[in-house]
Amino acid sequence: MKALVTGGGGFLGCSVVEQLLARRDQVTILARGQYPDLEKQGARLLRGDLQDAGAVAEACRGMDVVFHIAARAGHWGPWAEYYGPNVQGTAHVIAGCRAHGVPRLVYCSSPSVIFDGKSQEGVDESYPYPPAYESPYPHTKALGEQLVLRANSPELMTVSLRPHLIIGPRDRHLLPALLRVARKGYFPQIGDGRNVVDLTYVEDAARAHLLAADRLEPGSPVAGSVYFITQGEPVALWPWIRALLARLGYPPIRLRLSLPAARALGGALEFLYRRLPLKGEPRLTRFLASELAQSHWYNISRARNELGYQPQFSMAEALELTLPALR
Secondary structure, eight states: OEEEEETTTSHHHHHHHHHHHHTTOEEEEEESSOOHHHHHHTOEEEEOOTTOHHHHHHHHTTOSEEEEOOOOOOSOSOHHHHHIIIIIHHHHHHHHHHHTTOOEEEEEOOGGGGOOSSOEEEEOTTOOOOSOOSSHHHHHHHHHHHHHHHTOOSSSEEEEEEEOSEEOTTOSSHHHHHHHHHHTTOOOEESSSOOEEOOEEHHHHHHHHHHHHHTOOTTOTTTTEEEEEOOSOOEEHHHHHHHHHHHHTOOOOOOEEOHHHHHHHHHHHHHHHHHTTOSSOOSOOHHHHHHHHSOEEEOOHHIIIIIOOOOSSOHHHHHHHHHHHHO
């Protein structure tokens, strides 16, 4: 099939592109950067921005499916920096699909769209969106997801996937950001250390996107649905982090902050960054504190039953495959 992958040069997008190419699909990437390695493998690259409606629409021309993966990620920043790519950009993708008769759209969302600051243990896709958000990323991703789900129709079948905390060898954000803080020796444990979280290995997350695209058919329960995607093997977060740091030779975690203290500190840092204003992002925010202290793991039965999703890697295997790049 002819597939467009927005953000195809990114961490997850790159794996989606490679898996599509491996089964001999024709792949076009819409991205702002240059990715010669993917072009050598057979992908076609279109340079463009999600906020350029014309460029997005032209990229959708002639496609059988669009994988919309590009997004502005992070836990801090001005609203406009997230709203533009995550909401307006998604609206442009939907419009481009409609303009050129693309029949299938697979949207990459996040479980953070339902995070309400409370522990979420084994929740399924019926869990509601929260009434308010403490970070523009989950808020704008939720708005984008709702646009995609409302767009579902016989002419444009849509589905939203929610992979959680993706790890893998080409990760440049999640674990590397953690290690940058840990290297300096003042990485604190937030909360009592008993919270359990899900992670997702990048190759399994990518495979789930292909499965969803293949099952987007008229009358299928996949059309208009959302799915959590994880390894199905939750880990105790802080023991997992401590073991990771030990294997990489990093200083052990010695500092501890209760969740109320961490949220108070995060709120104070947010205030300072807004008022002064300071460049970059706070090391801690209220949203990040809650994410680090609360449990968040999800029931993936729906993905198993309706997508045929089955993780191909255990958490132990995922870590072993990731470690060499972290070293």
